Amino acid sequence: MSRLSATPDWVKKSLIIFFVLQLLLPFRGFFLPNDMDWTGIGKNFSWRMKVDTRPCDTFEFTVRHPETGQIYPVQVQSFVNPAQILNMTTDARAVAAFARRVREEAARGGVPNAIVNARISVRYNGRPAQLFVKPDVDLASVSYSPFVRLDWVLPLNK
Numbered sequence: 001m002s003r004l005s006a007t008p009d010w011v012k013k014s015l016i017i018f019f020v021l022q023l024l025l026p027f028r029g030f031f032l033p034n035d036m037d038w039t040g041i042g043k044n045f046s047w048r049m050k051v052d053t054r055p056c057d058t059f060e061f062t063v064r065h066p067e068t069g070q071i072y073p074v075q076v077q078s079f080v081n082p083a084q085i086l087n088m089t090t091d092a093r094a095v096a097a098f099a100r101r102v103r104e105e106a107a108r109g110g111v112p113n114a115i116v117n118a119r120i121s122v123r124y125n126g127r128p129a130q131l132f133v134k135p136d137v138d139l140a141s142v143s144y145s146p147f148v149r150l151d152w153v154l155p156l157n158k
Contacts (some may be wrong), residue, residue, distance in 0.1 A: 038156040040091035041146050046127040056089045057129045058121035061099070063106045063114045069136070072111070074102055089122050089132065090146075092153045099139035116140040130157050 029036035029043065036042045037052060061074035076085065079101065088094045099116040105113035116139050120132040133139065136151045144150065 032146055034092075034146070034153065035156055039150060039153055041150075042091065052125050054086075054089050054124055056085065056120070056122050058119050059085055059089070060119045061102055062117050063102060063111060064117065065111050066068065066113050066115055072106075074116075079105075089120060092133065092150055095133055096139055096142050096144055096152075101141075103140035116138070124138045124156060128155065131156070 011096050024140045032042045034041050044094045059076060061076055063074055064070070064074075080088075080098065084094075084098075090097060095118060099118065103114050106112075108114075117137070118133055118139055119133055121129045123129045123131055131154050134152050134154060139152065141148075142152045
C-alpha cells in the first residue's frame, strides 16, 4: 500500500488548494482595477520583478481647519523616516494611513476633523514629474479596497 493512498482526503484537498493558490496569487495584479506598478497594490508576492525608480520631487502634507479654512503645513520628518517616505511614494495605501495619523495628531493639537491634503510629485522611471495623489482630496477620509479603483490616486501618465 502506498503512502499517498493512506493520506486522509482532507490533507490531499488542503495541499491541492495550497498549491493552486501559490500558482494563481502572483497573477492577481492582472485582475485588480488599479495599476499595480503605479499604486503598489498587488505588487508584493507577484511574479513582476520589474525594477523601477521613483525619485520624489515634492512630498508635502497640509492640514486644513474645517471651520476656519486655516492651513497648517505638516513637518513630515517629525512623523516618519526617509524609508517610510519612500514607501509612501510607491504605495497609495501608506499615504492614506499616514494621512489618518496626521488627522489624529491634528485633533490632539486642537484641530478636530482636520482635512489632510498632500502634494506628492514623483518621476516614475525617468518620466517627467507627476502628482501621485489628488492634492484636493481629504486623504484621511478616503477608503481603500484592492477591488475598487482608487479615484484619489491620479493615473500614471504613459
